Amino acid sequence: MSQNASTSDFLPAPAEGRVFALMRRRLLSTALAQTFSRARFRATLAVLLTAILWGGMFWMFHDGFQFLRDTNREIYADVVHGLFGAFLLTLMLMLIVSAGIILYGSLFRSREVGFLLTLPARTERVFLHKFQEALVLSSWGFVLLASPMLIAYGVVAQAPWYYYVLLLPLVVAFIYIPVAIGGILCLLVVRLVRDNPLAVLIGIGLLFAAASAWIGWGLWSGPQNDLLTPAWFQEVLSRLRIADQRLLPSWWLTQGVLDAADPEMLADATLFMTLLISNALFFRLVALWTAAGVYRPAYSGLRGRAYRRKRSHGAGFDRLLEWLMRPVPVPVRILVLKDLRLFRRDPLQWSQVLIFVGFLLVYFWTIPRFNYDAAAIGTYIGWVNMVSFLNVSVVGLLLSTFTTRFVYPVISLEGRRFWVLGLTGVRRQTILWAKFFFAAAGTLAPCSILVLISDLTLQVLWEVLLIHQLTSLVLCAGLAGISVGLGAWLPNLREESPARIAAGFGGTLTLVLSTLYILCVVVLMALPTHFHLAAQNATLSRYSAAWPNVQWWLTFWWIAGTAGSLLLGVAATVIPLRMGFRAFCRQEF
Amino acid sequence: MIEFQNVTRSFGRKVAVNGLTLAVDPGELFALLGPNGAGKTTTIKMLTGLLRPSSGSVSVCGCDLVKDQRDATRAIGYVPEEPFLYDKLSGREFLEFAGQMRGLDGPKLRECIARESDFFEMDDFLDDLAETYSHGMRQRLVFASALLHDPPVLVIDEPMIGLDPRSVREVKDRLRTQANSGTIVFMSTHTLAIAEEIADRIGIMDHGRLRFLGTQHELRDAVKSSHTSLEGLFLEMTNGHAAKGEAGAEQEARSESNRSADRSPPVANDP
Numbered sequence: 001m002s003q004n005a006s007t008s009d010f011l012p013a014p015a016e017g018r019v020f021a022l023m024r025r026r027l028l029s030t031a032l033a034q035t036f037s038r039a040r041f042r043a044t045l046a047v048l049l050t051a052i053l054w055g056g057m058f059w060m061f062h063d064g065f066q067f068l069r070d071t072n073r074e075i076y077a078d079v080v081h082g083l084f085g086a087f088l089l090t091l092m093l094m095l096i097v098s099a100g101i102i103l104y105g106s107l108f109r110s111r112e113v114g115f116l117l118t119l120p121a122r123t124e125r126v127f128l129h130k131f132q133e134a135l136v137l138s139s140w141g142f143v144l145l146a147s148p149m150l151i152a153y154g155v156v157a158q159a160p161w162y163y164y165v166l167l168l169p170l171v172v173a174f175i176y177i178p179v180a181i182g183g184i185l186c187l188l189v190v191r192l193v194r195d196n197p198l199a200v201l202i203g204i205g206l207l208f209a210a211a212s213a214w215i216g217w218g219l220w221s222g223p224q225n226d227l228l229t230p231a232w233f234q235e236v237l238s239r240l241r242i243a244d245q246r247l248l249p250s251w252w253l254t255q256g257v258l259d260a261a262d263p264e265m266l267a268d269a270t271l272f273m274t275l276l277i278s279n280a281l282f283f284r285l286v287a288l289w290t291a292a293g294v295y296r297p298a299y300s301g302l303r304g305r306a307y308r309r310k311r312s313h314g315a316g317f318d319r320l321l322e323w324l325m326r327p328v329p330v331p332v333r334i335l336v337l338k339d340l341r342l343f344r345r346d347p348l349q350w351s352q353v354l355i356f357v358g359f360l361l362v363y364f365w366t367i368p369r370f371n372y373d374a375a376a377i378g379t380y381i382g383w384v385n386m387v388s389f390l391n392v393s394v395v396g397l398l399l400s401t402f403t404t405r406f407v408y409p410v411i412s413l414e415g416r417r418f419w420v421l422g423l424t425g426v427r428r429q430t431i432l433w434a435k436f437f438f439a440a441a442g443t444l445a446p447c448s449i450l451v452l453i454s455d456l457t458l459q460v461l462w463e464v465l466l467i468h469q470l471t472s473l474v475l476c477a478g479l480a481g482i483s484v485g486l487g488a489w490l491p492n493l494r495e496e497s498p499a500r501i502a503a504g505f506g507g508t509l510t511l512v513l514s515t516l517y518i519l520c521v522v523v524l525m526a527l528p529t530h531f532h533l534a535a536q537n538a539t540l541s542r543y544s545a546a547w548p549n550v551q552w553w554l555t556f557w558w559i560a561g562t563a564g565s566l567l568l569g570v571a572a573t574v575i576p577l578r579m580g581f582r583a584f585c586r587q588e589f
Numbered sequence: 590m591i592e593f594q595n596v597t598r599s600f601g602r603k604v605a606v607n608g609l610t611l612a613v614d615p616g617e618l619f620a621l622l623g624p625n626g627a628g629k630t631t632t633i634k635m636l637t638g639l640l641r642p643s644s645g646s647v648s649v650c651g652c653d654l655v656k657d658q659r660d661a662t663r664a665i666g667y668v669p670e671e672p673f674l675y676d677k678l679s680g681r682e683f684l685e686f687a688g689q690m691r692g693l694d695g696p697k698l699r700e701c702i703a704r705e706s707d708f709f710e711m712d713d714f715l716d717d718l719a720e721t722y723s724h725g726m727r728q729r730l731v732f733a734s735a736l737l738h739d740p741p742v743l744v745i746d747e748p749m750i751g752l753d754p755r756s757v758r759e760v761k762d763r764l765r766t767q768a769n770s771g772t773i774v775f776m777s778t779h780t781l782a783i784a785e786e787i788a789d790r791i792g793i794m795d796h797g798r799l800r801f802l803g804t805q806h807e808l809r810d811a812v813k814s815s816h817t818s819l820e821g822l823f824l825e826m827t828n829g830h831a832a833k834g835e836a837g838a839e840q841e842a843r844s845e846s847n848r849s850a851d852r853s854p855p856v857a858n859d860p
Contacts, residue, residue, distance in 0.1 A: 010659065011692050019689040023678070030677040030718065115673040118637045119690045120663035296658065300641040303634075304600050494676050494720055 016121060020129050035505055046505055049512040054148055056519075061152035069156060080153065081244075081254055087149075088250035091142055092178045097205040097355070098138040099182030100189075102499065104201055106130045107295065108190060108302050110497070117299065127291035131183050137503055138182075139175045146171065150257060159261035166260045166269055173276035174253040180283035184290050191298035202351045209355050252276050328437065331426045335434035339410065340442075353402050357446065360398060364391070364454050384458050385533065389526035391454040392468055393518060396475045399443045400514035403483035407439040408510045409501035411484070411584070415493035428585050432488055436577060439480035447472045464529065467562070471525050474565055478517050478572035485576025486510045488584040517572050521565045528554065528561035590614055591636065591742060591773055596645035598631050605631040607797035609645070613775055613790075615741065618768040620788035621777040624827045628797040629777040630670065633746050636775065637667050649742050663691065666735030670746040672727060676720035680711060680730045683719060684737060691738040705733035708763065709756075724751035732760065736767070743767060745776040749783060761787050781819050795827040 011019070035043050069076045107113060107130050116126045150171070154163045185204060190197045245251055256272030259265035318337060325333045343350065414421065414431075421431055451472050455465045490506030501507060532554045591613040598606040606628040613619045623629050634640040635647050638654045638661060647654040652661035674683060681702060688698045706715050709729040714722065722730065728751045735743060748764070749757050765787050768774045778784055784791050791808055793801040803811070811822060 010663070011690065016690070019686065022689075023675070023682075023686045026682055027675060027677045034677075111671075111673045112675075114639065114669070117639055118662060118665070118667045118669075119687070120659045121690055122659070296638075297641060300639070303640055304598070304643070 010120065013122065013125070016125050020121075020125060024129075024132075043505060046509040046512065049509065049516065050144075053512050053515055054144065057145070058148035058152050061149045062155060065153055065156040077258070081258060084254040084257065085244055085251055088174070088253055089248060091146070092174075092248070092250045093208040093211060095138055095142065095175065095178035096182040096185070097208050099134050099179040100186040100201050101205065101351075102134045102138050103130065103183050103186045104190065104198060105497065105499065106133060107186065108299060113299070117296070122292070123295050124288040124292045127183070127187075127295050128288065131179070131287065134183065135175065135179045137499060138179060140503070142175060143171070153257070154261055157261040160263050160266075162266065163257075163260045166273060167257070170253055170256045170260070170273050170276060173273070173280040174249055176280035177249045177276070177283050180280070180287040183287045184283075187287075187290050187294045187298055190302055191294045197302070205351070205355055206358070209358050249276060249279060252279075329430075331430050332434040332437060335421075335426070335431060336438045336441075339435065339438045343406070343442075353398075353406075357398070357450070360394065360450060361453070364450070364457050384460055385464065385526070385530040388455060388458050388460050388464060388468065389522055389530075391458075392451055392471055392475075392526075393522045395447055395450045395454070395472075396479070396518035396522065397515065399447055399476065400479055400511060400518060403439060403443065403479045404507055404511040404514060405502045406498065407435070407480065407483040408487045408507050409492075409498040410435055411487040411580075412491040412493055412495065412501045413498060415491060415587075429581055432484060432577070432581055432584055435487075436480050436484045439484055440476050443479060444473065444476040447476050461533065464533070467525060467529055470562070471521060471565070474521055474569035475518060478521070478569045479514055481573030482513050482517065482576045483510050485578070485580035486513070488580030488587075489576070491583075491587065517568070520568055524561045524565035524568065528558040532558040590648075590650065591619075591775060592646075592648045593632070593635075594646045594648075596632075596635065596642045596647055598628075598635060598640060599643045604797050606635070606642075609797075609799060611792065611799065611802070613773050615773055616768055616771045618764060618774040618787055618789045619776070619792065620784035620790070621775070621792045621794060622779070622781065622784055622823065623777075623794035624779075626796075627794040627827070629794055630746060631797075632794070633744055633775075633777055636744055637665060638662050664741050666738065666740035666743045668728075668731050668735045668743075668745040668748060670750070672731040674719040674722070674727055674730065677718060679718055680715040680722070680726075681706075683730065684715075684734055687734040688737050693738055701737050701739075702733075705737055709733050709759075725753055725756060728752055729756065732763075736763075740772070742773045742775065745774070747778055748776050749778070749780060781823055785819055793823060793826050800826045 065080070068079055072079060107127065110130075113126060113130065116129070117123075147167075150167055151164070153159075154167075157163075186201065189200050189204070193200045252272045252275050256269050256276065259272060260269035262269075318341070321340065322333065322337060325336065328336070411432075448469060451468050452465075455468055460468070486506055486509060490509070492501045492504055492506065495501045495504070502510075591611075593609045593611040596606055596609040597604065609628075609632065621629050621632065631640060635642055635654065636649070638658050641655055649661040650664045652664065654661045675686075678686070684702045684705070685698065688694075688701060693701055702715075706712055709732060711726070711729060711733065714726055719727065719730070735745075743764070745764075748760060752760060761783065764774050764776070768789070776788075785805070785808075788805065790802070790804050792799050801808070801811070808819065808822075
């Protein structure tokens with residue numbers, strides 16, 4: 001090679017793209033081949049469970065759309081438009097935040113970019129490579145949630161075949177826009193903010209959370225009577241206008257989907273699809289321009305941040321915790337404290353959970369705006385029971401994302417530093433018990449508090465409050481058992497990023513099983529509780545004549561349901577933990 | 590040629606590299622020595638374009654690492670201290686990716702891979718996934734990747750970590766051969782013996798400053814005049830600053846610089 005290199009013989013951009021694509025394809029095919037050759041059963045199970053979850057959501061959305069259509073035929077289209085708009089706007093804001101945070105980790109903290117930036121690759125190519133990764137990582141949840149909803153809508157609306165064809169480009173182009181905006185924000189923040197850009201990114205996330213809360217407040221503020229009646233829907237519809245902004249990509253997608261389902265509106269659907277695609281390409285271009293000018297100086301600048309000695313904080317809190325955990329065996333106590341310190345000192349770990357908890361608190365705060373008619377005791381009990389158990393499910397689902405994202409990868413991450421624990425002489429079972437204890441206790445406190453806030457806001461009966469606290473306990477123990485057990489059973493000892501570990505096969509399986517577990521526990525508890533309480537009021541007393549023993553049977557069902565959910569909780573805790581214990585004891589590090 | 594012109598790199602108030610001026614010519618094997626935290630890795634990261642200087646400039650083969658970054662990095666083969674490999678790619682696939690990014694393709698790429706595989710004796714494992722490699726195998730693969738396109742500049746951060754004695758011997762011979770054929774070899778190391786054995790010129794860094802710059806011969810003269818071993822000289826040059834604060838270190842650096850001027854060629858001058 002000549003001593004003075006010239007720019008004439010650089011790899012052309014398309015060829016460079018092909019080299020990256022080939023590398024990515026090889027990585028993917030190897031990972032897939034390994035998954036299906038070494039763990040065929042696990043892979044099949046994960047696919048099956050994901051399909052069941054997808055089917056359940058499809059069924060729920062299908063029945064929901066049918067109910068809406070049958071009860072509110074005149075305003076059905078408007079209500080669906082409003083619901084889609086609000087739902088997609090919220091998801092768009094969340095995608096911006098999640099893409100920004102994921103890209104911060106992959107563009108500025110991963111070892112891979114340290115290698116790629118020393119190659120003569122275009123800077124924007126390196127950015128694009130990580131951007132595509134973030135696109136998949138941040139949107140798979142969206143796809144899992146939105147696809148059954150959109151397909152269910154198409155089925156109910158008896159949409160033509162091309163509706164289903166158009167869905168793919170519509171959704172992909174839509175997802176591209178917030179992820180690109182998240183990427184641009186991430187680059188600019190790291191470039192412009194000298195100290196602690198991650199804190200600024202989290203701050204922007206909180207701003208978006210506040211915006212979403214504002215949308216929620218707009219939806220539910222004001223008096224709302226006669227729930228699920230046409231008048232109530234009309235009221236909701238007027239509030240959904242908040243998301244009815246024609247400059248928003250969420251509005252374009254909403255309009256595109258609704259038009260695609262209408263055989264007479266194909267041209268309009270195509271127009272909105274083109275609008276989304278052209279905007280996606282525009283934001284892609286802006287993101288690449290920004291990356292070309294900003295990424296390298298931002299990368300270098302981040303590493304040139306003021307050097308500060310990091311001292312440990314929170315010693316008082318640790319001492320308090322240590323005191324509270326006196327009954328726990330010493331090795332478990334030490335391991336739990338270690339995990340807690342690691343968790344506390346990594347803002348990436350807890351900031352996203354904090355945002356979701358914020359969302360939930362705002363939601364609970366808005367519940368009293370439903371001014372249900374407390375005098376009509378039958379409606380009151382039915383409504384409150386339904387909403388309160390729904391809230392327990394939502395809190396459980398939040399916790400399941402937490403245990404999947406943060407608890408499941410813990411064993412895998414421990415693998416690389418296992419020599420530290422291995423040389424301490426602590427039994428491997430003790431290590432897993434400590435992880436379980438950490439996860440169960442760590443989730444129980446916020447779960448109980450959130451459920452309590454919800455119950456106090458809804459003014460539920462004291463029996464229901466107790467049942468909910470019991471449900472929280474069962475949920476937390478089971479979720480901790482599933483995540484720790486599967487984390488030990490299906491560890492990924494090669495991966496360093498917790499996000500990638502959680503997004504892998506084992507993480508997906510953990511999330512799917514956790515979701516099914518939550519649904520089963522809540523249904524087992526909620527249905528008999530609801531009917532037992534409803535039977536105690538006058539509205540159902542007329543059935544007593546037809547079924548003289550109805551009260552006895554409902555009480556029996558209530559007790560049996562509670563016992564069943566307790567048994568399920570024990571099974572969900574013990575079985576995965578046993579599997580995990582066995583695998584972990586056999587594991588060679 | 591590699592040129593550092595009055596390069597300073599700060600991390601907030603901490604100055605990692607302070608006013609470094611240095612030139613390394615084609616065919617020269619240059620070893621940068623220094624204790625932990627001396628600024629060696631920061632220097633190498635600026636040389637590979639990962640970090641930008643706070644002031645001053647770094648250029649490779651006439652290309653500025655900031656303004657003509659792609660031209661400059663194309664001329665460099667880099668072996669980092671903690672190399673990155675894609676675990677789900679085989680060694681051959683990794684070399685193909687690195688080679689293609691450097692513009693190699695087709696028979697030429699296969700020929701280069703065969704050459705390096707032969708030299709580093711990787712035939713047995715080159716088609717296995719990198720996740721199955723030992724540390725030494727990974728290190729050999731990264732060396733092969735850095736040398737694949739026959740770069741005019743080879744930058745190595747701690748070259749011998751993880752290699753067995755035979756591989757160490759082979760790498761040392763290869764580095765010497767590369768330098769003899771006109772390649773600039775710029776390596777940073779803690780191992781004094783390696784620098785003493787193969788380097789044409791040695792630079793000793795401490796607290797971001799170049800404390801000594803000279804040839805093997807000049808280094809031996811310095812060792813003789815101070816009546817100590819190479820290790821003793823190294824410790825004398827670097828230990829004196831370790832326990833001092835920054836102000837003290839600065840003062841020491843100035844007096845050290847004056848003393849160095851008496852016993853070695855001026856720091857940061859061309860050889």
